[in-house]
Amino acid sequence: MKRVLSITLSVLILCFSFSTSALAAAENAVNNSVEDSKGTFSLDYIPQRIVVLELSFVDALAAVGVSPVGIADDKDPDRILKEIRDEIGTWTSVGTRSQPSLETISALKPDLIIADISRHEGVYADLQKIAPTLILPSRRATYEENLQATAIIGKAIGKDQEMQARLKKHAQVMSDFAQQLPAGKEVQFGVARDDALFLHTADSYAGGVIRALGLKNANTGRSDDAYRQTSLEQFLAVNPDYFIVGNYVTPSIIDKWKNEPLWSVLKAAKNHHIYSVNPNTWSRCRGIISAETMGQDLIRVFSANQ
Helix, strand or coil, X not given: CXXXXXXXXXXXXXXXXXXXHXXXXXHCCXXXXXXXXXXXXXXXXXXXXXXXXXXHHXXXXXXXXXXXXXXXXXXXXXXXXXXXXXXXXXXXXXXXXXXXXXXXXXXCCCCEEEEEHHHXXXXXXXXHHHCCEEEECCCCCCHHHHHHHHHHHHHHCCXXXXXXXXXXXXXXXXXXXXXXXXXXXXXXXXXXXXXXXXXECCCCHHHHHHHHCCCEXXXXXXXXXXXXXXXXXXXXXXXXXXXXXXECCCCCHHHHHCCCHHHHHCHHHHCCCEEEECHHHHHHHCCHHHHHHHHHHXXXXXXXXC
């Protein structure tokens, strides 16, 4: 009888262990498929070691409390917004967004890579040899496309409900910000280098955020790109009421133009409606956290004019 009880107990322990393992495996399973820029993408597990090759994808992960093991951060950790750095902790740089290091990515042994269709389509096959690769729009994405990509990422990593909740909260935050801003005011954003100004048109990410906040995009004329290089004469033709500039370098071309007679003709210059912002937030990061920071920046801009 003791032997029978011993065998029965062993079987029960084995069954319990098997059930526990099966339950853990089930909890780690992902049954959802998503559509990325190449078609249907599926994972049958929740990724634990994610490498991201664009800053907007870091934003998406941070929004649901997920930390990537590797980021194409242009070898400059400060390109990640502080609130995002505080959320995700440490990571390994895998190089620049334009040319990430495949060797470094491989050494991290990722179980998911998130890449940008604009920058990384040429190395997509190489990335797939390292790990399953979700490829989505980022660099050329509009605000609306970014929200769609963010939702796709949430579903792909098994955080669909959490991401939907965060996107709903984001919509409410942006609506609350819009109530604090003067509806319909004309705002133009641009990034300034030492030798060029690039206006972000209505088709750009920043242009979409400006509209989402109840403000108006300046008329930059016809353009086949979301980013339009602009001379001082062309900028005078746009002549926005408010000009928000992200200086990639100091001094930038704006500092040179301030000494030109045409600069004083600009409405924004005459009315002292020119404001500097963090170009990482407004141009490079492109995510829901950065969009909310942009909203806070604009509230400060217009509060200063009351």
